[in-house]
Amino acid sequence: MTSRLTRWTWGLGALLSLGVAGYAYHYLLPGAFAPPGIAENPMTYPWLFVHAGLAATALLLGPLQFLPRLRLKQPRLHRWIGRTYVFACLTGGSAGLALAMGSTAGPIARVGFAAxxxxxxxxxAMAWRMILHRRFDDHRRWMIRSFALTFAAVTLRIYMPLAQILHIDPMEAYRAIAWLAWVPNLMVAELYLARRPLRVAQAA
Ligand code: HEM
Structure with missing residues (x-):
């Protein structure tokens, strides 16, 4: 993390991730309930609560893994955070898939969230596989893609109020956002990877 722009981008991303993860953790509080629109999803109980808790953990931990200082100076910590991140993504993502199947917003939203x-x-899983094979560069590339998708939780919550401000029909907006929340994120990650060949220290 060298340039000032990179530091600011990381700081903003981490702050937004913290905010959305903090919001999601409220589903773990006793007596928490699903909001209207999502409560009607037949998968909500128990998958929304499993999903929110685990996916929020991935969102919270993800930004830490991009700190070169942590990676190089605390490799054991980097590995433990990484294992927790992978577990949170795989379990939270499976619960997200179950929820996607039951979304009441129709097939476009269902397919968007399922994809x-x-x-x-x-x-x-690719990022995990690459590190097991000690392919550090490929590991980092797949992790960047993985976190671009984890970050969909943030972009979705930016687009939703934006659609409201622009007076777009909420259901139409929700269907579009089921795709817009993540496809552009992945495209940005690919552009970044194409422009910056990564070289990772073997100590990762
Ligand atoms: C990246 C893969 C993800 C998928 C496929 C996914 C999928 C879904 C689906 C399908 C729903 C229910 C929507 C409906 O019934 O229409 C949902 C709700 C929710 N998801 Fe995710 N999600 C993902 C990531 C995340 C992350 C990283 C977080 C972390 C904060 C998160 C937090 C939530 C919360 C809190 C809800 C409840 C709705 C709300 O209160 O805003 N999701 N998710």
């Missing part, structure tokens, strides 16, 4: 879940599971 996000499957892509999230694949990119995270």
């Amino acid at each position: 996000l879940a499957v892509t999230w599971l694949i990119t995270t």
Whole structure:
């Protein structure tokens, strides 16, 4: 993390992730209930609560893994956070897939969320596989893709109020956002990876 722009981007991303993760953890409080629109999803009980808790953990931990200082100076900590992140993505993503099947917003939203879940599971599993084979550069590339998808939780919550401000029909907006929340994130990650060949220290 060298340039000032990179530091600011990381700080903003981490702050937004913290905010959305903090909001999601409220589902773990006793007596928490699903909001209207989501409560009607037949998968809500128990998958929303499993999903919110685990996916929020991935969102909270993800930004820490991009700190070069932590990676190089505390490799054991980096590994433990990484294992927790992978576990949170794989379990939270599976619960997200179950929820996607039951979304009451119709087939466009169902397929959009399901595609996000499957892509999230694949990119995270690939990142894990690469590190098991000690392919550090590929590991980092797949982790960037995985976190771009984890970050969909943040972009979704930016687009929702934006659609409201723009007076877009909430259901139409929700269907579009089931795709818009993650496809552009993945495109940005791919552009970044194409422009910056990564070289990772073997100590990762
Ligand atoms: C990246 C893969 C993800 C997928 C496929 C996914 C999928 C879903 C689905 C399908 C729903 C229910 C929507 C409906 O019934 O229409 C949902 C709700 C929710 N998800 Fe995710 N999600 C993902 C990531 C995350 C992350 C990283 C968080 C972390 C904060 C998160 C937190 C929540 C919360 C809190 C809800 C409840 C709705 C709300 O209160 O805003 N999700 N998710």
